[in-house]
Amino acid sequence: MNINLTQNKNFKLFKLISEVAEKNDQTVFIVGGYVRDLLMKRKTPTDIDFVTESNGMSLAKSIASEIQPSPTVTIFKNYGTAMFKFQGLDLEFVGARKESYAEDSRKPSVETGTLDDDQKRRDFTINSLAISLNKENFGDLIDPFDGVLDIKKKILRTPLEPSQTYSDDPLRMMRAIRFASTLNFTIEEDSLKAIKQEVDRVKIVSMERIMVEFNKIMLSEKPSVGLKLMEETGILDLVMPELTALKGIEEVDGQTHKDNFWHTLEVVDNISKHTENLWLRWAALLHDVGKAPTKKFLDGSGWTFHGHEFLGSKMVKSLFYRLKLPLGNDMKYVQKLVKLSSRPIALIDDGTSDSALRRLLFDAGEDLEDLFILNKADITTKNSSKQAKFKKNFEYVASKIKEVEEKDQVRNFQPPISGEEIMELFNLKPGREIGILKEKVKEAILEGEIGNDKDEARNFVIKEGETLGLILA
Structure with missing residues (x-):
């Protein structure tokens, strides 16, 4: 040819x-x-x-x-x-x-x-x-x-005996799964068996090299293809046991919870339809990672996962460290989204206060839209009427937040009065009082006690300064 x-x-x-x-x-x-x-x-x-x-x-x-x-x-x-x-x-x-x-x-x-x-x-x-x-x-x-011929059949096959191929260089196991995910190919049966057989050899591969392949899987059109293969072959259990810990459904007194592992894979696929941002996809992958260690069955309440978002955000740092992933802004971004992942759901109520909306705006900052993308991806129910209801609820919260944002300007919040201006007001040197007053201004704005306005903030600081025993210059 x-x-x-x-x-x-x-x-x-x-x-x-x-x-x-x-x-x-x-x-x-x-x-x-x-x-x-x-x-x-x-x-x-x-x-x-x-x-x-x-x-x-x-x-x-x-x-x-x-x-x-x-x-x-x-x-x-x-x-x-x-x-x-x-x-x-x-x-x-x-x-x-x-x-x-x-x-x-x-x-x-x-x-x-x-x-x-x-x-x-x-x-x-x-x-x-x-x-x-x-x-x-x-x-x-x-x-x-x-x-x-293998390209035509869309199969992945090794040139030589597969067990030897994978044992020689176990990174090839990750490459097989990556190509299956990115090319939409099937790993040939004997090759798949060989990966399962030689899976422990993955331990000699550096985590950096594993993550290069893993991130290519995460950036594929349908990441669950690769993630399912990693789970099936046992590689995921070696690389990220925190994820495989989410597998399974327990029943107590006839009450069950969903399988949070397979739910997570659905969320990752959902979000991948709307973003190519690798770290937003990682946020989807880890959004429920805190559910395994927080799972409890309580009489009268059933299955609970209280605090799983907070614990999950803390787990992100140790995961990124172990997986040799960036520990800077990318990690902090994933931590933030995991921590806030359930917050918008709590705001789906006509009685939600403006202060709760302002706090979400303040905490999410420039990542608010990404948080909403994650929330919508988290809707995995197959019931179309429920899907429509959940999406309508998120649109309602988004519109309420937009109203508050236009009025109060708290996204990417900058105090309307600076530390230097506070020092000038009271003829102070840098010290703890400055931090206390700045925090009080922030809380007052978020609670709606004062507007996000320079004059209102100045008057508020003067009043609060007096309670701290400070004297105007």
Whole structure:
């Protein structure tokens, strides 16, 4: 089978690589994800991998020298690879190799090999495809493991015996699940059995590498595909036992609760229809994570999960730390949404005070719309009339909040009187009194005792200052 590369947007680049390789008496092939996505008519990636049955580093340098201005070539001697950037592309060159693995490491011992050896070491048949850039068979597809057929069947299969493939490099288990989720492929039966069999090998993979794959699953069109596979194979129990702890339904005195694990997966799928924000999707994943440790059965009340939002938000930090996820603003954002996840529901009442609405506005700040997206995604009932009722309720709360926001301007609240102005009023130096007065102003505005207004705040501070024994300057 020949792939007509003449219409490819990178044809001139491929011809240049072909000519340089021939001049150097080297073979060269395009390999990996670029070939797969080209055949699947997907948007091809901006990183392209090339294999030569010779020295990849010398080939990269020779090609770069033919380009003006010549790009900088980065060499990775330990891996025998070289890469450079060209017209928005990341081009990587490596010598064909065969690999062998030690039991306690996923870092292989490498020796020089042929293209056939290189294709055998690939994770899946759909990634073992190669396109020749050699003059005598330019454009020929080299497919020793029927990868094209597997693309048509939409299945993921390993080139060699699956147990060995996954045991050698257990990150391939996560990659299998990631491709199943992002490409909507099925993991072939023997391959799935092998993942279950070798699942404990995941423990030798760094958490950073696991999370790279996990986040790609979270960003897929329907993340539950990958999350269900992680649960089925036992990987999720190793990586995130806090989630699998949500599984199951208990019954006491004929009263049951919903299975919060499968509910969570529905919420993640729901929110993914409306946002590509990774951390908002994470908020959906963790919004009920506090329910397992807070679950109780109380006579007269049934099953309760009191305080699960507060505990869940605290769990976010330890989870992010263990999973090697960012501990800065992304984590704080997820914590905030988990903590506030049930607040809007409590406001669905005609008698809700403006102060409660102001406090939600103050606490959610610029993330209020994201909180509402999460709340709507949390509606997983299959009863269409209930769905409509819940959504109508949220729209009602949103409209009430909009009225309060327009009137009181408390979103992203900034005190109408500053600490410096308070110090000037009473001729004070920095101290605890300033913080006390600023907090009193904030509370008074949120409770509706005064408006979010400079003059009202100043008069309020003078009055409160007097109660603290302060004297106007």
